[in-house]
Amino acid sequence: MEAVIPGYWLLPYFFATFSMLYLFGYFLIFHKWNRKYRPEASSCFISLFHGTPAVFMAVLALRNEPIQGFASANTNFQNVVLDFSIGYFQVDLLHYLILLPGDYLFIAHHLATLFVFVTCRYLVAHGAFSLLVLLVLAEVTSACQNVWTLAGLRKGESVSAAKIYKILSPPFYTLYTLMRGLVGPVFFCRMSVYYLSGKATDEIPIWVSAAWIIVVGAAILVSILWIFNLWLEFFRVKENGEKKNS
Secondary structure, eight states: OOOOOOSSOOHHHHHHHHHHHHHHIIIIITTTSOTTTHHHHHHHHHHHHHHHHHHHHHHHHHHTOSSOOTTOBOOHHHHHHHHHHHHHHHHHHHHHHHHOTTOHHHHHHHHHHHHHHHIIIIIIOBOHHHHHHHHHHHHTTHHHHHHHHHHHHHTTTOHHHHHHHHHHHHHHHHHHHHIIIIIHHHHHHHHHHHHHTTTTTTTSOHHHHHHHHHHHHHHHHHHHHHHHHHHHHHHHHHHHHHHHHO
């Protein structure tokens, strides 16, 4: 039986929580960091409070769903998970718009993600199953990625940070490649075939599901290109290191 969850929106509370966490990170946790890196570090800080918790919440919401399907009606708990992620992406989007307005790729990513989550949560109220599976695949690497990013910001100033960055790079790249380059695309193809077949049109308008396919497909493609470039850089640095030692 599904747990009873309040019917009112939790989104304002999640937004306020992530806002306070961001300010806490910026003004207290990273107040001694170079101003150039404080915004990105604070963004990583709130991501640590979103990514892994979102994975556990999404898995729990999916396990509690009596009928799992691409067009299933959202359960109360699934809507809570969506609100949790919407609150996070709203705060992180504001971070980019205010402090890093030139980072167009991340701004576009957050706007697209918010479109998918908001339409699922507040417009059609169906399809959370597919989005939460994708959320799990996307955020399962979040903790490792954020620590890796924070270490990368400090690697030029700290030997320990440089060592952590070097140690984390191979396992992070491997896990990211597996989730975003293999499992994610396979699930995305299954989802796309179902939505494009028209089986979900009674619950989800075709323009909504088509928009989801375009947005998710673009996100997966960008993720694959991003990790591919990181692998190229990794092997280039490794090869140069071997040449210096030979």
